Amino acid sequence: MISAFTGQQIRNAEQPLLDSGEGAVLMQRAAYGLAQEVVREVRKRRKLTGASVTVLAGKGNNGGDGLFAASMLARRGMRTTAVLAADAAHPEGLAAFEAAGGRVLHLESGDPEELAVVAAGSDVVIDALLGTGARGGLRGAAAELVACLQELGPACVVACDVPSGVDANSGEVHWPVLEADVTVTFGGIKAGLLADPGEGCAGRVVLVDIGIEHLLAAPELRRLTAKDAALLLPRPTRRSQKYSRGVLGVVAGSERYVGAAELCVHAAAVSGVGMVRYQGPEAAARQVLARTPESLWESDEPGRVQAWLIGPGVDGNEQQDRARKAFRSALDAGLPVVVDAGALSLLPERCPANWILTPHAGELATLLGSLHAAGEVAVTREDVESRPLHFVRLAAQQTGVTVLLKGASTLVASPSGVVFSQSEGTPWMATAGSGDVLAGVLGSLMAQSAEALTDDDGAYAALGLAVEDRWAAVAAVAATVHGRAGTAASRVFDGGPLTASAIMGAVPHVLGSLSAECDSRKR
Ligand SMILES: NC(=O)C1=CN([C@@H]2O[C@H](COP(=O)(O)OP(=O)(O)OC[C@H]3O[C@@H](n4cnc5c(N)ncnc54)[C@H](O)[C@@H]3O)[C@@H](O)[C@H]2O)[C@@H](O)CC1
Ligand SMILES: Nc1ncnc2c1ncn2[C@@H]1O[C@H](COP(=O)(O)OP(=O)(O)O)[C@@H](O)[C@H]1O
Numbered sequence: 001m002i003s004a005f006t007g008q009q010i011r012n013a014e015q016p017l018l019d020s021g022e023g024a025v026l027m028q029r030a031a032y033g034l035a036q037e038v039v040r041e042v043r044k045r046r047k048l049t050g051a052s053v054t055v056l057a058g059k060g061n062n063g064g065d066g067l068f069a070a071s072m073l074a075r076r077g078m079r080t081t082a083v084l085a086a087d088a089a090h091p092e093g094l095a096a097f098e099a100a101g102g103r104v105l106h107l108e109s110g111d112p113e114e115l116a117v118v119a120a121g122s123d124v125v126i127d128a129l130l131g132t133g134a135r136g137g138l139r140g141a142a143a144e145l146v147a148c149l150q151e152l153g154p155a156c157v158v159a160c161d162v163p164s165g166v167d168a169n170s171g172e173v174h175w176p177v178l179e180a181d182v183t184v185t186f187g188g189i190k191a192g193l194l195a196d197p198g199e200g201c202a203g204r205v206v207l208v209d210i211g212i213e214h215l216l217a218a219p220e221l222r223r224l225t226a227k228d229a230a231l232l233l234p235r236p237t238r239r240s241q242k243y244s245r246g247v248l249g250v251v252a253g254s255e256r257y258v259g260a261a262e263l264c265v266h267a268a269a270v271s272g273v274g275m276v277r278y279q280g281p282e283a284a285a286r287q288v289l290a291r292t293p294e295s296l297w298e299s300d301e302p303g304r305v306q307a308w309l310i311g312p313g314v315d316g317n318e319q320q321d322r323a324r325k326a327f328r329s330a331l332d333a334g335l336p337v338v339v340d341a342g343a344l345s346l347l348p349e350r351c352p353a354n355w356i357l358t359p360h361a362g363e364l365a366t367l368l369g370s371l372h373a374a375g376e377v378a379v380t381r382e383d384v385e386s387r388p389l390h391f392v393r394l395a396a397q398q399t400g401v402t403v404l405l406k407g408a409s410t411l412v413a414s415p416s417g418v419v420f421s422q423s424e425g426t427p428w429m430a431t432a433g434s435g436d437v438l439a440g441v442l443g444s445l446m447a448q449s450a451e452a453l454t455d456d457d458g459a460y461a462a463l464g465l466a467v468e469d470r471w472a473a474v475a476a477v478a479a480t481v482h483g484r485a486g487t488a489a490s491r492v493f494d495g496g497p498l499t500a501s502a503i504m505g506a507v508p509h510v511l512g513s514l515s516a517e518c519d520s521r522k523r
């Protein structure tokens with residue numbers, strides 16, 4: 001499991017070491033890790049000696065890290081320049097940098113555009129303007145410098161701890177931000193590096209241990225690795241039969257949106273569920289059966305199911321009635337439900353804790369609006385997109401159920417406050433029907449997972465997941481499978497565009513390779 005923390009959590013963990021006078025040692029470890037990563041980046045492109053690096057340094061400890069790292073790089077033969085962005089700089093860091101022969105330029109007295117040109121001409125730019133101590137974003141000349149530099153498109157940007165302007169706790173972004181190729185982060189990954197829009201500015205994230213890791217509290221954000229997902233994936237045994245594997249009831253599609261039903265039913269079928277019972281109008285059912293002859297069409301009274309998927313493409317009175325009826329039947333039987341798209345507006349007053357909502361940003365904004373949260377002003381899609389971590393948590397709290405918010409990074413919030421973030425997909429997945437495929441995969445996993453979720457000695461317990469957060473973990477597994485399937489499918493086309501059908505086509509391959517990984521680790 002990858003864990004991420006708030007800036008405050010990192011500071012709390014550092015405090016005992018700072019109190020015992022080890023602050024300077026921590027900074028040296030951070031700077032060394034940063035310098036090492038710069039060396040790696042330079043060597044991908046050219047030889048180190050004679051290569052140039054410009055560090056943009058703020059006045060806090062983040063600037064100190066950058067200046068110490070640059071002094072180490074100067075000693076390894078790089079040409080180093082520091083642009084001091086504030087009226088002061090970390091004194092020891094600056095002294096070390098000057099002693100190593102680095103060139104110092106002052107932003108205060110210089111022209112931001114000119115200095116941006118200098119920085120853009122170097123092989124690597126280190127962004128050490130603001131770290132976890134930032135309040136808001138870059139301002140004044142530093143903001144101008146960064147805006148200009150971003151426009152010029154530097155060859156390689158390495159961010160120190162976080163890209164300056166990205167909120168380390170939330171991933172909120174205060175523009176302008178210099179988008180990094182690599183972010184080297186210290187002591188623990190910052191939550192803002194695993195949540196959009198911050199994650200989109202961070203590039204590859206490299207964690208440098210500085211000796212505080214054992215002092216960290218429970219993470220703010222978690223990300224399942226391939227190994228974690230493999231452990232949690234349901235798998236059939238010799239004793240399995242189709243009913244014991246899990247049956248999924250699906251209310252999806254409508255006269256108008258036939259494709260949504262086709263996609264989610266087929267995605268569920270290829271994700272390992274024992275059987276799918278489909279409910280919808282005849283026109284949609286014909287298409288569903290043509291694509292997935294393994295599914296059953298039940299026009300009204302459904303047979304027994306272990307979970308429901310309700311909502312993709314649901315439209316019009318007839319199908320909305322089926323959705324409401326399925327909600328009631330799930331409530332009566334205590335069954336888990338995935339609520340997607342057209343069914344999000346039909347939710348009953350109170351939903352049980354084993355239901356999962358899967359909105360995109362626009363749907364989440366509408367949902368939050370309908371909850372009439374006291375004191376909250378109307379939430380727009382743009383609000384959700386700029387603060388997804390905040391709003392997905394809020395929605396989980398207010399509804400009392402797990403909420404999966406779709407995006408480049410998909411966030412899954414449990415009402416307990418535990419949040420997962422998965423980001424294995426590709427931007428090509430922003431295509432019609434992609435969410436229907438995710439809904440099918442999740443429904444399928446839910447129908448298959450019910451028993452494992454309560455097992456005190458099973459994989460969920462082994463990963464330290466409390467019973468109340470296990471539905472969120474199932475949703476995170478679905479998100480990682482979906483993202484990996486998109487990336488795998490796009491790779492077949494050398495990184496080219498995708499259709500939802502292509503994503504779906506890769507799902508069995510992803511499930512197979514994850515399972516194989518799990519098997520190879522057991523051997
Ligand atoms: N405590 C330590 O010894 C360690 C700290 N580390 C580094 O220290 C950083 C945190 O250091 P700081 O707490 O000094 O914080 P920062 O380096 O983020 O900067 C805080 C300083 O910038 C000013 N400032 C805040 N917001 C600003 C804004 N929007 N525009 C302009 N100036 C602004 C503040 O007044 C303060 O002087 C971490 O991100 C990490 O890079 C690492 O070296 C690990 C060890
Ligand atoms: N830029 C992106 N990068 C990666 N994945 C994305 C991106 N944009 C969207 N996705 C994924 O694509 C899917 C889109 O779902 P949704 O918006 O419901 O589409 P639809 O309603 O057409 O099925 C989600 O799983 C989302 O996480």
Ligand SMILES: [K+]
Nearest residue numbers: 127130162164
């Ligand atoms: K920074």
